[in-house]
Amino acid sequence: MYFKLAWRNMWRSRRRTLITVSSIFFAVIFAILMRVAIIGLFDKLISDTVSLSSGYIQVHHSGFWENRSVDSTFEESPKLTALLDHETAVTAWTPRLESFGLASSGDRTKGIMVVGIDPEKENKVSNLSKKIVAGKYLDENDRGIILAEGLALYLKLKVNDTVVLIGQGYEGNMASGKYAVKGIAKIGIPEMNKGMAWLSIAAARNFLSTGARYTSISILINNQNNLDGLKKSIISKTKGEHYEVMTWKEMIPELDQLFQAKMAQNVIMSGVLYLVIAFGIFGTILMMLNERLHEFGILIAIGMKKSLLAVVVVLEMVLMSVAGVVLGSVCIYPLVLYYHLHPIRLTGDMGKSSELYNIEPVMPFSTNLSNFIVQGYVVLLIAVVLSLYAIFKIYKIKAIAAINS
């Protein structure tokens, strides 16, 4: 019956409730849209960048990340790979042997990153085979090369053409080789698209004269919350060996910083929306206290404890907020899902500026439920905090004065 009372009271001044609920409704919709757009954009950006470069977590020879030299390599270690296979937080892992080098064809030369990969394992981490737009993906021990699309364009190379690679190999050896272009991969991140190439790990070892060595093992994880825990776990299990374990946030801090800065902006913009909601809710509370003073007096006179009265009033505010949040979330979810499946392609100035930031101009919305739940928490928190004022006022009510009002 207390619930019934709160529910019916909520519909008592129908217009006011509708205004309050719809202000929450629209604010929640805007807040969700802003959030899923920015988080979706960065989820994709981070996953694209990280999966092809550092991995979410990378195990390498200590010091490698600083000098990036093929001299800081390590030998294949069944112990290490067995350990990774046992970590439940690891979704997939792949060994890489990477090095800077020069790629040339005809009169054109470009500095690039050459990555030796295990084609099958690599695919589980970066989905590289799906990015092939011409030719074929690598086989194990393949002798061909895959060029990023922008690089191929710059070097004016097509599938089956030949590219010359020059670089510095293991322990100061000169590295050089000629490779037939087996495939061309289109990479979303503009910078990577202009300067990456992939060899099979066998071919890369041959090129760099490293023998059975890697520069790194890159790890894919599905749940970002496991990032630091997994890092710690690997470190503790490889104690005493010359490995260094780093997260992508440590390896590519500028990406994390960009994300944090965008999120901070997002929080401020949502904050403004929530301020509007807060005023709406507070206005409702003030009017409610005013209109129902007589009734509150009667209730207290006939024996209703103020604490119970406060609970019913807060319940009413919470109901109103939940209605706004739930309606907003339910109504906007289909749109979010649509833009998740059919990402918005940024064009014009927005597209250009995203390229400046080295971001692929595609914005798939995030459908992560936490983006919706977080709005619920925030609005509820606002309602509850503002209800404290109502509680305070209720405790100050004098029954007689209230009845006479």
Place this chain on the structure above:
Amino acid sequence: MSNIIESKGLSKTYNPDTIPVHAVNNVDLAVEEGEFTALVGPSGSGKTTLLNLIGGLDYPTGGKVMIEGVDITKMSENKLIDFRLKNIGFVFQAYNLIPVLTASENVEFVMLLQKTSKSQREKRAIELLTEVGLKDKLDKRPSELSGGQQQRVAVARALASKPRFILADEPTANLDSASTENLLDIMAKLNKEDNMTFIFSTHDQRVIDKARRVVTLVDGKIVSDTKK
């Protein structure tokens, strides 16, 4: 018979520091179980103030109020709320009811506060509303009832908590003469049949005529007290 209400030297002074108003001035009043008492007197004589003090809605500035031997003027506000719930029924002048609840829900509400079971609440609400002649208005909201009907629901609600007595401050002030008579008849019947104690204030001579004891206040003092 024993007194259920007893006031000794009861006083309430408003604005003691500026222009003091002795709204209730040294009142000794004893009420026995089963009385049907009217509180009369000119406007401003202190009827409402006295009822509020007896009902534990306000604290006196002097004297005490004993309800069945318990001094309620020493109770904390929270305790008093509970005491009122268990012992006192109230009928106010108007707008007694919760607008969003139906007649029977209004009656049930007090029992809900007393944590009575749902089935008992519903049963008793129907009984009480039948007793005040509103059997066919159970599901009506206050706005769908006449003023007299609303006051009868208020009486049923006051009874619902099984109080020791019912206080009514000018319960008929907003009613036409037919409704006034009807409400008083119901109260008198409850008094006679169930021995329910009523104390009500009024200006209405026809209401005074129905009382069995009339206490007259002037300037906060009892100037006459007659039993019929």
